[in-house]
Amino acid sequence: MLELKHLNKYFFKYKVKIIIGILITIIARIFALIAPNLIGNSITLIENYLSTSSLNIETIKSKLLINILFIIGSAVIAGIFTFIMRQMLINVSRFIEFDLKNEIYKKYQSLSFDFYKNNRTGDLMNRISEDVSKVRMYVGPAIMYTITTASLFIIVVTYMLNVAPKLTLYTLLPLPVLSVIIYKISKIINRKSKVVQEFLSKLTTYTQESFSGVKIIKTYVVQKYINKELRSLAAISKEKNMSLVKVQAWFFPLMMLLIGISNILVVYIGGLQYMNNEIELGVLAEFIIYVNMLTWPVATVGWVTSIVQQAEASQKRINEFLETKPSIINPSTKKIDIKGEIKFDKVSLNFKETNIQALNEVSFKINKGESIALMGDVGSGKSTLLELICRIYDPTIGKIFLDGNDIKKINLNELRTNIGYVPQSTFLFSDSIINNIKFGKLDASLDEVKKSVKIACLTKDIELFKEKYNTLLGERGVNLSGGQKQRLAIARAIIKKPEILILDDSLSAVDTETEEKILSSLNDITKKMTVIIATHRISSAKTCDKILVLKNGSVLEFGSHKDLINKNGYYSTSYRKQSSEKEII
Numbered sequence: 001m002l003e004l005k006h007l008n009k010y011f012f013k014y015k016v017k018i019i020i021g022i023l024i025t026i027i028a029r030i031f032a033l034i035a036p037n038l039i040g041n042s043i044t045l046i047e048n049y050l051s052t053s054s055l056n057i058e059t060i061k062s063k064l065l066i067n068i069l070f071i072i073g074s075a076v077i078a079g080i081f082t083f084i085m086r087q088m089l090i091n092v093s094r095f096i097e098f099d100l101k102n103e104i105y106k107k108y109q110s111l112s113f114d115f116y117k118n119n120r121t122g123d124l125m126n127r128i129s130e131d132v133s134k135v136r137m138y139v140g141p142a143i144m145y146t147i148t149t150a151s152l153f154i155i156v157v158t159y160m161l162n163v164a165p166k167l168t169l170y171t172l173l174p175l176p177v178l179s180v181i182i183y184k185i186s187k188i189i190n191r192k193s194k195v196v197q198e199f200l201s202k203l204t205t206y207t208q209e210s211f212s213g214v215k216i217i218k219t220y221v222v223q224k225y226i227n228k229e230l231r232s233l234a235a236i237s238k239e240k241n242m243s244l245v246k247v248q249a250w251f252f253p254l255m256m257l258l259i260g261i262s263n264i265l266v267v268y269i270g271g272l273q274y275m276n277n278e279i280e281l282g283v284l285a286e287f288i289i290y291v292n293m294l295t296w297p298v299a300t301v302g303w304v305t306s307i308v309q310q311a312e313a314s315q316k317r318i319n320e321f322l323e324t325k326p327s328i329i330n331p332s333t334k335k336i337d338i339k340g341e342i343k344f345d346k347v348s349l350n351f352k353e354t355n356i357q358a359l360n361e362v363s364f365k366i367n368k369g370e371s372i373a374l375m376g377d378v379g380s381g382k383s384t385l386l387e388l389i390c391r392i393y394d395p396t397i398g399k400i401f402l403d404g405n406d407i408k409k410i411n412l413n414e415l416r417t418n419i420g421y422v423p424q425s426t427f428l429f430s431d432s433i434i435n436n437i438k439f440g441k442l443d444a445s446l447d448e449v450k451k452s453v454k455i456a457c458l459t460k461d462i463e464l465f466k467e468k469y470n471t472l473l474g475e476r477g478v479n480l481s482g483g484q485k486q487r488l489a490i491a492r493a494i495i496k497k498p499e500i501l502i503l504d505d506s507l508s509a510v511d512t513e514t515e516e517k518i519l520s521s522l523n524d525i526t527k528k529m530t531v532i533i534a535t536h537r538i539s540s541a542k543t544c545d546k547i548l549v550l551k552n553g554s555v556l557e558f559g560s561h562k563d564l565i566n567k568n569g570y571y572s573t574s575y576r577k578q579s580s581e582k583e584i585i
């Protein structure tokens with residue numbers, strides 16, 4: 001139960017509802033007991049009438065009628081209280097489920113990128129949905145049934161022991177056995193359900209992928225292979241399901257058997273006692289009702305035990321995430337004025353998981369308002385360097401300074417708000433074009449959106465869509481071309497009017513003419529901005545104030561276009577090669 005301690009704060013939050021729920025449960029149980037007692041009483045009354053005919057039939061009739069009215073009344077009241085009990089306790093479990101989901105989601109939002117790299121999306125989704133619903137079963141039904149069972153048991157058994165102690169002991173004899181059997185079966189059912197669930201999620205993932213990858217499947221003509229794979233997954237899933245259903249099928253017959261045994265015991269032992277004049281006939285009838293009343297709650301003891309075990313395991317998984325510390329921590333909430341001077345001082349980055357040295361003692365300085373082109377072969381560390389500026393990662397060794405301050409010490413939100421970052425692979429939400437752009441500035445006006453779209457040279461494309469700026473993207477929306485996506489991402493970044501603009505290979509999917517157009521319109525708004533463009537194209541690089549060439553994570557060349565052309569190194573070779581290609585075209 002150690003892991004479930006986490007939920008105590010929520011129990012405390014809803015303590016009033018829980019306490020009222022518990023009190024009402026006890027009251028509901030007391031009312032539920034009136035009926036069997038009155039039934040027993042009525043039977044004794046009739047028995048007495050039959051054996052001693054001295055009693056008046058009319059008084060018997062009126063007494064029976066009163067009993068019937070009381071039975072109905074107590075059943076109605078017990079029903080109403082049971083309803084209120086469920087409203088209280090089950091509602092609390094829904095509130096706690098809501099709170100816990102919010103707590104987990106908030107935690108997810110606070111965690112750094114490496115957490116997302118190390119955990120699969122499915123896993124993150126599972127903890128917030130599957131695991132939380134398992135925990136809810138503990139918070140709601142498990143606690144409710146425990147209270148119901150405990151209160152019923154204490155009240156009924158005390159009463160029964162008072163009336164007929166020997167018969168009570170015999171009656172209760174099969175109940176612990178019933179509880180243990182239910183516990184064992186529940187455990188098997190849970191284990192098998194887990195396997196079924198796992199296969200179901202494999203099947204869903206496979207099916208989902210086959211839909212999203214339909215283009216590849218059809219063009220590579222592999223439908224038959226995919227069908228075969230899916231069929232075999234479905235077959236295993238069916239097999240596991242059948243095995244679960246078999247165990248489930250044992251559940252009720254076994255319960256009925258044990259209830260039957262209890263009933264036979266009461267009738268047999270109680271019958272003997274009645275014949276020996278130890279008990280009245282009414283008591284025997286009353287006890288038969290009690291046995292049936294007790295069986296279900298006792299059976300739930302086994303069920304509840306297995307729910308609690310599952311909840312414990314789920315809460316353990318949730319706690320693992322809740323206890324994770326973000327690797328990138330916001331050190332301050334101080335508002336600062338960011339100007340845009342960036343300095344790298346012997347920065348190295350080693351990716352722990354792969355042991356790849358992505359950057360190696362990189363040092364350079366970019367002045368405010370300068371533009372820098374980052375060049376280098378694939379995998380030379382360009383994207384990594386840009387991610388370090390956004391603090392997606394922190395350097396393993398070395399320091400990065402922004403306006404002379406260590407970026408690890410400045411307000412992380414301020415830093416990121418002042419950077420317009422267009423990552424190498426564009427991500428667009430399944431939302432309208434306008435909302436995707438406004439992501440950069442949530443309160444931007446349509447005019448501002450249009451302006452940034454114009455700078456990104458996307459106006460014409462958007463005008464062609466029927467819904468214009470309200471065109472939906474992604475699933476069941478319009479799919480943009482690679483170049484359109486890139487330009488939309490640029491519009492999203494520049495609408496922020498950031499102090500630092502970072503474009504990671506963001507013009508690779510547009511033709512050189514559009515590239516030139518975008519660069520020249522960007523020029524107008526980026527005069528005061530620090531701009532860093534990672535690119536493979538000389539046409540993008542040569543317009544920048546300086547060029548930084550990386551090779552295997554180290555700085556190979558750094559200087560202006562003129563400097564590097566004269567140097568006869570990587571840059572000048574690329575320049576000559578790409579210029580001659582252009583001439584051929």
Ligand SMILES: Nc1ncnc2c1ncn2[C@@H]1O[C@H](COP(=O)(O)OP(=O)(O)OP(=O)(O)O)[C@@H](O)[C@H]1O
Nearest residue numbers: 351354356358377378379380381382383384385424
């Ligand atoms: N998240 C990561 N985890 C582990 N290794 C990584 C990660 N990101 C990048 N790398 C590795 O770091 C090196 C540098 O990658 P990076 O993406 O910075 O190269 P790049 O210069 O941007 O290449 P490209 O021109 O293809 O975009 C590569 O060897 C890459 O495999």
Ligand SMILES: [Mg+2]
Nearest residue numbers: 382383384424
């Ligand atoms: Mg890259």
